Amino acid sequence: MLDTSILLVNGIAVGGLYSLLAMGLVIVFKGSGIVNFAHGALFTISAYAAHTLLNLGFSYFLSILFAIIITTLIGMIIERTAFRPLIKTADPLIFKGATVACAFIIIGLIRWRFGGLGDYLSLPPLFSFSPIIVGQFIIPSQQLIIIICVTLIMFIFGAFFTYSGPGRLMQAVAEDSEAAKVVGINVDIIFLWIWGAGSCLGALAGVLMAPVTLIFPDMGLIMLIKAVAAAVVGGFDRLSGAVAGGLLLGLSEVCFGYFVGTQYQDVIGFIVIIFILTFMPRGLFGSKNLSRV
Amino acid sequence: MKIYKSTLRLLSLIVLLFSFVSTQSIANEGVTKDKIVIGGIGALSGPYYLYGELVLNGAEAVFKEAGAINGRTIELQKEDSMCKGEGSIAAAKKVIAEHNPLMLVGFGCSNATLASQSIVLEAGIPSIVAGATNDKITTPNNGLYFRVVMKASEEGAMQANFVSTIPNVKKVAVVTQKDAWGTAKWEGFMSAAKSKGLDVVAVEEMTLDTPDATAQALRMKNANPDAIVTILYPKPTIVFLRSAHQLGLTKLPTIGHTSVSDVKDLAGKVNLPGALDNFYTISLTSFTPGEPEAAKTTAMLKKHLPNEELTQYHLWGVAAGELIVDALKRAGKDLTRQKMVDTLRSTSSFKASPYPAPLSFSKTDHDGYEMGLFTKLKDGKVVKIGTSYK
């Protein structure tokens, strides 16, 4: 019983991180119809930015705040440089290529600036209260923090998109940018906001994950692949689907790893995906009109 | 027809031009009046750059520090192997074809090193391996590869030997990375453990990117081992130790690997009090970068490469660099590759500054490094344990 509960707690924590990344991808996808392959790099940036600021003597809270702001801005810069000039090009593959190029540049820059500092850099945890002890087991604070933060962020972003003015504008543009243009919404700016919001989620995932797994320049790729996978399993065009997909992936990795064998841990998610897609060709919650990618 | 004729004419012209260019061959065996060219091959990018870029930077700092040797300065030509067979072959071919170096240094990844070995051997270039540990690189002896780090089977044997000296320990659980790096070490450990009569009750696997090791730790706990051996990169080691600590597994003696030889650094990154109380690890070097003994090396690195922080990986490069500088000095003015091979072979008891024991090579044995140390963190200080449990 304790085995199961500890698997659940850790699975949910890992899944929560996948969910956050997947949500960022889904927001950008819904808004601009492209999969941002630089999302993994953004996630890396936020971790490095937080590390640098902390070492410069900023307080923990400020470091994280600024890291998130910096990453959001970089996300917006990518929108301006790699998305905006190409918007007239119909082929979505080109967008993918452009975001891949951005990822190359970002990872290269990080390695150039931080590579000499040695292997893996660490970020201290957000709050260090003593671990919670259940029976003879210890639940470390960071896992609990991740779960709590991820839940909060999901609700905040959900509320933001449903109730706030800017959130609704973004929703409107995401649903139908042409119609939004007709009603007089400045679609150009909204696209920028959408990329900002997506990058912000990526940044949050980065600073939450950094204390758990350390940071290094190439940390984004596998996380990106898993986040894309989670988003697709959830249907790719709704936030709740991304959350469900992320949790499913995280839980299945930890549980299958335990019950079947740890050598299968890293592929189990992909087996699940092929299986789900073969029998449910639109993912778990995907809507029917999804062709533009 | 006209097109074909004119094209052919143009082509033959190009061919002539290139054949002229290629006859302008480069310096003889990498040595000119005032320069010695040494090729550096290693991963300069990708997740394995620690074993390439950082090692080579360590060597480069030593070369710069050494200045002119018999009137010649050393020029290091780095090429990125990307830690892949493909990249390593291209890098080796490029550095040999374009720079014709006297020697090669670096070689961080076993797979990449093995893949390019036939090319290096064909070109007859002596090479110093300062990272890759796979036994096959130097055994059987191919005459040109010299290694200044421990080989995988020895590392595995050291771990197995250490475990067998812990009283009342029979059952061992292993957690490893199944990439080329981990496999070589894991195989070394398994064969040594067998000969020591240890019972391996669980073999768990992690990758570089596994974000959570709960499954591994739980499975180990259920296997009920007496000791744990980790053959992992620093990042997964930390992830594993955190999960293991969560389940109370860190009360068991845990034996780490050379990749985490800097225990103090590790403790800071794991950041859980008590997680490293029973953690022993192998250190190739006699000091870790944070310790006072490292001050001189740190200063040297900072002098030549101001953006770098000293790490254990730099130290291996420093050792390789010092060996090369020493050999160049001993080889005298007339440098040839054969002379370098002979000089390196005659190295006996060379004391490289980061290493606890001297390096020695002979005609039959090209593995210079024979002894590592176990270290442990006690009350915030690194304590040297030796090769058996105390």
Added chain:
Amino acid sequence: MKLSAPVGLKLHRYIYIILAIFSFFIPFWANQYILHVATITFIHILLAVSLNFVMGFAGQLTLAHVAVYGFGAYATANFYIVLKFPYIISIFCGAIFASLIGIFLGFLSSRLKQFYFGIATLSFTMLSHWFFVHGGDITRGASGWFIPKPEFGFISSHNGIFYLSLLLAFFVLWFGSNIAAGPFGRRLGALADIENACGNLGIDTKKLKYEVFIISSFIAGLAGGLLMGILGFADPESFHFVNMIVQFLMVILGGLNSIFGGLIGAITLTGLWEWVREFEGLWEIVLGAILLLLMILAPYGLYGFLIKILPQWREPRHAINTLNVNTLIPEKINNIENNKKISESSIIIENVSKNFGGVKALNEINLEIKEGEIHAIIGPNGSGKSTFVDVLSGAVFFDSGTIDIFGKKTNNLKSHEIAKLGVSRTFQNFRISSRLNVLENVLLGSNIRQQHESGAIIRSKKFLNEEKILIEEALAALEFVGMIDFINSKGNELSGGQMRLVELARGIMSKPKIMLLDEPAAGLSLKHVETAAKVIKKLRDELGVTVILVEHVLRLVMDLSDKVTVLNSGKIIASGSPIEVKDMSVVKEAYLGKRKNVI
């Protein structure tokens, strides 16, 4: 009027030959490194061309190409080392094994659409990499597997592999562009852009997907086998997802949907990749910046950039190198016989019903359509007209009853099988491929009539003659609909009305006996409606085609049709000549009563 068509194929062939001759001399002057890079370039050409077949031509977003490449490599290694086959034979055996993986990908792509397919293939790549690492004796795992140097008789091993790669790359470029410049290339264009119209063009999309994946995987498998030869070492990291990104970039950079683009992309990216070595650890930044810049400057790839400046360099999807339109247009369409026999029935519909989730879209329909008449189907919105066309063309299956087309029961026949009975259709929303130009779009119509397609790969005389005849007919069909001036326009450069006319011409090209026109006037300007009406009349009068016309614009219906059938709520409420129907009270009530102003 002077018209010219692209001669790209010929120009590209010159380049292939020149490159091959130039490459032939490389071993005479190059050092080992340049020779190595050149060999890798050929391998990349194989990869880029084969990936372009799937991703560019057929529009299938596959991320499993690197896995196929890997399976080809490991299979080659097994045949060569374990089974001790000669190296060259092993490569081909490996490629055949890779095609088996292609069959699996074909299966996935016939089940999954676009992005979901992308992710399924990405997962497959991750799984394959895991298998290469954990494959035991089949792959020798992460520690790698030494491949003995293959022997090539009198030349050295690396020169041998160089020449073998050169030969295979040349063959793939040469024969690849041959099959692309023919019906296969056209079908792929249709698959990519208008998959939902493929059935009605007589294209079996499932089969086509399997075909393209098998061809592409075979080539990728060859590349894998060659890689084993040049590296002498099998390493799972060569087949990691990262390498998929590299292949993807090659195709994007060179230009999608083009063999020549694959060549440019492979050469450019391999060259850049080696060149950025100069920057040591900083190469990622430089490479990323260059790629980003190139993509912004040439968003359609270097090939796209090239044909923008030099349109004649466009790779055609038909086999004729030089077209002189003026000499090719015959005065009249003479190949289509007049088969007008108004007395016989072409379609007999008995008791046909179709339910959509409880709604009876068609309810016990009984109808006989005579050969050579224009039979209009009208009715208010939601009366079942569109379902009627869909059922007839096989786009949806009906629940009960029978439909006879020329005496053949069509129950549960798929749309491409019905197309082969001589049924052609147009669509309410335009379905024209933007990858193909107008001429090639029209040629798609002749897909079911092509007899000598197998000759495309070697451009046999029979095949070329047939293509020439088909092109003549296509030009005639375009003349017939008045679109001859637009043959070089791309599908997406046309207005709605022009697209409709092209669709009509495409329909004519299939030499249909029956033509289903689904609201041909929808979205057309008045001028184009008139042209369309003229064309429809000509179809009946000059070509003797039975026309089933589903239409909203009643004036058009009343002018054109021989017979009108009125549907309401899935039932036939009236049928007869236009004048009879117009006066029936039941029709007025159901339809005209509400919209008096229509007539």
